[in-house]
Amino acid sequence: MKFLKTISVDEFKIILDSIPRLKVEEEIVSIGESFNRILSRDIESKIDVPHFRKSRMDGYAVLAEDTFGAEEDNLIELEIIEAIQAGDIPQKRLKKGQCSYVATGAAVPGNADGVVMVEFSERQENKVSISKAITPGTYVIEIGHDVKKGSTILKKDTLIDLATMGIFASCGIKGVWVYTQPTVSLMSTGNELVSQEVKNLEIGKIYDVNSVVLRKAIENTGVLVKFLGVIKDNYDELKNGIEKALENSDIVILSGGTSKGEGDLGPKVLEGYNDIEILIHGVKIKPGKPIIFAKVKKKIIFILPGYPTSALSCFYVFIDNFLRKMSGYPLRDKFSKEFEIGERIYSTVGRHEFKAVKIKEEKGIKKIFPIKTGSEAISTMFYADGYIEIEELESIIDKGDKRKVYFF
C-alpha cells in the first residue's frame, strides 16, 4: 500500500493516464439526444445520399448534346415539357430538343445529363433559349455523391458532434448505439456539513458546498452523477456509503476526510478492504495535498479535500479530464496566457502550488495579483480568474516576473 506517500503532480498525471477507459455497456439513443455521446458500433448507411440525381442549380435539365454550339450570339431553343420543383417526382423523359425546368435540389428527369443555369436562358412561354453550351454532368449531383449506400460512414468510438448528427439525419438514421455514460457517486463527508434545506445553522455547522458545485463540475464531464448525501464522520456510516456507491456506480468521489486529523475516516475505511489498491495518497500540491486515488472491487475511488476551493482546484487539475476520458467527452484545453506579476506572491517550499490569482489592470497593463483569502473561503474561487503554478522549490515570485495564468 502506498499510504501517505506524497507524490508529484506529474507522477499523479502519469498514473491517471495509465488507467484505461472503463468497460462500459451500450444503449440506443435517438439522434436528437446523441450529441457528445460516443458511438459503440460502426455506422453504415442504408441509403445513397442523394438517392436520386438532382440539380445543383435553378435551371433547365437538358440532354447536353442539345446545347452544343450554344453561345450568346447563337441561342438554341428548347421546348419546356415540365417544371420540377424540389420534392417533385419527374413525370417525363426528355426527347431531343426538349428540357424541363428544375429548381435547386429537384430531381432531374431520368435521361437528362446536365443542367443549364437559369442565368444562361431566356424563357418565352413553353420555350427557352439557351446561350451556353454545357458538357455532360454539368450541375447534376449523382446518386451517392454525398454518401454511398452500404458504406461505413462512421467508425465506432467516434464522438458525436453536430456534423455527425447531420450525417445521421441525412441518411435517415433515427437512433444509434452509443456507450452508456459512466456513473459517478458523489458524497460529502463531515459532521459540520448540513444541507441548504436547513434554515437555522447551529454553531460549528456550515452549509455543504460540494454537493452543489462539485456535482455540477462532475456533470459537465459527460458522466451521470448520483449524489448520495452528506455522510457523518462515523466509520460505519461512511463504510456503508462507500459500499453502496461501489455497488451502484463506476466511479466514487468523496470530499472531506482525507488528511490525518482525528476526524478523517476515508483512509481508515479504505484500509478495511482486502482488494484495495491505493494508487495515490497525497500529492505535493497546495491547496489540496490530501487527495486519495484508489481502486477497490474494480471500481475507482477519489477522495478530495473538504474545502470547496481545494476540492474544485484538485478536480480541475486532475479529475476533470480523467472523467472526460472515461465518458469520451472532448478534453478540456487549458487556456493559458502569460502576464506580469503585479505584487509579490509567497508560497510554501516543498509543495507544488496552484495559486489562485486575479488579473487586474495597472496603468493599462494587465497584471497578476494574488487572492488574499485562502482555500477555506469560497470567495477565493469567486474572485479568482485562474491560477498560476508555483514549483516545489519556489518560495517567492517577485513583482515584475512573468507567469502563465491558467484560466478557470
Added chain:
Amino acid sequence: MKFLKTISVDEFKIILDSIPRLKVEEEIVSIGESFNRILSRDIESKIDVPHFRKSRMDGYAVLAEDTFGAEEDNLIELEIIEAIQAGDIPQKRLKKGQCSYVATGAAVPGNADGVVMVEFSERQENKVSISKAITPGTYVIEIGHDVKKGSTILKKDTLIDLATMGIFASCGIKGVWVYTQPTVSLMSTGNELVSQEVKNLEIGKIYDVNSVVLRKAIENTGVLVKFLGVIKDNYDELKNGIEKALENSDIVILSGGTSKGEGDLGPKVLEGYNDIEILIHGVKIKPGKPIIFAKVKKKIIFILPGYPTSALSCFYVFIDNFLRKMSGYPLRDKFSKEFEIGERIYSTVGRHEFKAVKIKEEKGIKKIFPIKTGSEAISTMFYADGYIEIEELESIIDKGDKRKVYFF
C-alpha cells in the same frame, strides 16, 4: 423595406449588435439548476459566512497571552479541557492556563483568541506543551470573514458559474431569481423534406437535417427550442406556421425558402405583414447568401438557407453569439490560427466567402486544403475542420499564402 438588398458581413454584424436584449420574464430556479443562467435580482446573504469563529488549522485554541514567551527551549504547559471536532459546539470557555483541541474548521471556544498549530505542541494526556508564542488572532477565522450578513454578494445580470453556485451554497441559498430563457421556434421548409420517421424515401425527397442539427446548435446557446416541424412550400401553411411561432416564442428561425426561386415563400409571407421591418435580406457571403433578418410584431425572425451546411455556417457566423447575447450565455470565442495554403483555392468575386477547409499535414507541416464538395453535401460539414474568410474581391488564394482558419 430593404428587400433583396445585399449587405456586407460587417454591416450585418453591426445591425445584429444594435438589437437590445429581449425584455424577458423572471423565474425562480434551484441552485442546482442555476448553472449558466443569469441573475435577475441582486442577491444578499442572510447569514455571515462563517457564522462562528473557527480554526484554520488542527491545533490548540488558547488565550494568546498564555503563549507569550513560548519557544523550543521554553515550553509552556496548558491544560486541555475539551476536544472540538468540526461540527461540534464548544462547551467550555477557557480560563488562564487552559486550552481546547480544535480540528481544522471547528468552532473555537468563545473567548479563545488564537490557535497554536499542532506542529508546535506536544501532548501528554490532558496536558500539552506549547513551543511557539502566537499573537491574538492567529489562525482564527472571524465571523463574516468570507461573506458578511446583509451584504450584496451578487449583482443582477451576473452569469451563474460554478463559483457563483458555491457562494449561494455556502450562504444557504436554495433558489434564485433568474431571467427566463428566450424561446426560439424552429421550422424547416420545403416540399422535398421528410422526417427520419419515414422509411422509404420517394424520388425527389430528402431527409430533413436542420430539425436535428440546427436545433441542437440553437439549444447550445442557452435558449429553449420548439421545433414546429417541416412546413410545405405552401403560402397558407407557412403563414400559419409563422403566425403560431410569433405568438408562442421570442425568436423564430426558419430554414429554406429564402432565395428568389419559384418555390421560395418565406419573403412572400413576410411581405404580407403590415408592421414588418425587414432589416436584412441577403448578405454578401457564400455559402448562404439568402439570409433574412426581420422584426415582426416585436419579435425577431431569421430565415436561413435550406442546405444544412449553409444553414449551419450562417448560424455560426451570425446567429450563435446573437442568441447567446439574448440568453445571457457566455459568447463563443472564435478560436483561430494561421496556416499556409496547401492547394490553390478559388472563390467567386463579389461574395464574401466562408470557405470550408481541412487541415492536413504535408511533410510535417500543417496546411490548409479546400473541401471539394459544396454546401449541398452534408459531408462538407463533416470533413471540414473550420473555415477561412475570403474577401469580396479575391478570386484566388494561392498555394503558399497564409490564412487564418476559424475552427468549428
